[in-house]
Amino acid sequence: MHNIFLEHPKTILSEWKNVRNQIHTKETINDQLKLVFDFWKMTPIHSSVILDWDSPKDWPDPWTMIYENKYDESMVALGMFYTLVYASNMQWDHRIYLALITDESRSFQNLAVIIDKCYLLNLSYMSPIEMNNPEHIVTVYQKYQYNDKTHVIV
Secondary structure (H helix, E strand, O other), X not given: OXXXXXXXXXXXXXXXXXXXXXXXXXXXXXXXXXXXXHXXXXXXXXXXXXXXXXXXXXXXXXXXXXXXXXXXXXXHHHHHHHHHHOOOOOOOOOOXXXXXXXXXXXXXXEEEEEEOOOEEEOOOOOOOEEOOOOOOOEEEEEEEEEEXXXXXXX
């Protein structure tokens, strides 16, 4: 399988734009999210922390993030968030937010995208996880609001 994240940043940005423009062409929410997952699942993950959860004002915009092409697990969540927020039909704007979560069952603490207050993106790159799933004991520590292209802790 070809990994787009090994290409030149301009190629990655172009493919990201294509994904955003294709989201509304998918009939179901699952198909729309699968398109997002398929794009982000090949992201090379750095072993060091890149995104500081406590400094959302310093988070990169999506174009800078993709151009720099350095990701940790939280950056992938941010990328998924940006993909949905900047989708061509804008249907996701008021349905999603970012949150710092812990999944005690996996010893996982990172950002995740929360959809409709029911589903998490970033615990699996294959499908959303239901927040009340007994296999995942999830705690939300802080939420982030995105207004005027700025993230703030709420």
